[in-house]
Amino acid sequence: MIALADCNTFFASVERALHPGLRGKPVCVLSSNDGNIVALTTEAKALGIRRGDPYFKAKDIIERNGVAVFSGNLMLYAAMSKRVQSIMRRTVERTECYSIDEQFLYLDGYEKHYDLVDLMRGMVEQIALWTDIPVSVGIAKTKTLAKVASKFAKQYRGYGGVCMIDTEAKRRKALSMFDLADIWGIGPRNFAKLSALGVNTPLQLADKPGEWVYRHLHKPGFQTWLELNGHPCIDTSEIVRRQTITTSRSFGNMISTREELKASVASFASSCCSTLRGQDSAAGCVSVFACSNRFREDLPQYWNMATQRLIVPSADTLEITAAAMELADRIYRPGILFKKSGVLLSDITAGCCHHTLFDPVQKREERVELSQTLDRMNHKYGVRTVGLAVAGSGNENWKNKKEHLTPNYLTDIDQIMTVQI
DNA sequence: TCTGGGGTCCTAGGACCC
């Protein structure tokens, strides 16, 4: 059996854990630039707010009902995620991190010594006691069914946070009651397609012949079908190296000058490079894109991307930033108000330092060493302690808006929580 | 005034090779 442990409304729960006065109150967490609502508690959902709503459109309801609002702080959530994961690893030996708020736990063998539901309930209680994060666990024979079970565990209090689908009767009943659009692997497109074909519940899908499913939904849909019928086939074992690395942001204010665009691109290039070195890789290809504000129909619209292949795969911030600056120059257009830019690294290979006979960069090892020193200093003294001058000093127009930010209580000694007695 | 960011896999079609 396999379990899926899912943190309930994770970002909002972290904020609530760190602001105890908010227990039982509506809470919303915003995306980068305070743009959209990306996480909200059930109390906030009950007020009619939905995930994905633009913040400014929901502001009325928020203010009228005293909803607590926070700017998303991914560093903080990642730190809390690590704490939750470590408690799970104390309980089950083999675990697999699927996302910041979801973990698969392999329970094979545990049934000999434990009641699986009791074991998972104990873990859920431990996590609640030590971190204040509510967790729901689903147990079943496949990952897709475990996801279904975890949603039942979340929905009905009677389960005590843990729901297990361990018999054929339970599987059929669960699939007949579950919303097809909420099945892992069925997106809006395939949901519409299936509705048109007369398939309206997960059970109806599971009962179709395999060839029929393959014909209409191809390989990914066929795998979902197998999983719904109890045959495990989805492998989510960790991707060690990313194949592409992107950093992009919408700007707090629109920008128009070449210098501002280049400063934003330089800053994103640095961030990509340190992620790249963090996974001990080099990139063979650099792309830069920039665009106008697609919601402003009154302004001229623009979107462009330019790509450059590097002679040797590189993880050198100086070299990649220089390439990104040329690309930014190429796509800049005077008269356009830019809302967003980004850097994308691709063609990623293992190892930070590559060589060829005709390499134009001298002493490549020293350059890599220099970049790694930047990483260490920024890790030790805080992000952007040292960087390239082209990226600017930090108070520019293009910086994000974050008006409701929770301090990094868990990771930064200078921002640690103050308790007044 | 104000509308997020970062990934993966699969498939079809074109270019190119022998």
Add this chain to the structure above:
DNA sequence: TCTGGGGTCCTAGGACCC
């Protein structure tokens, strides 16, 4: 009248996930 067959690689686009 009649114009091969089989393969690989790359790319763009679509679909999905959190």
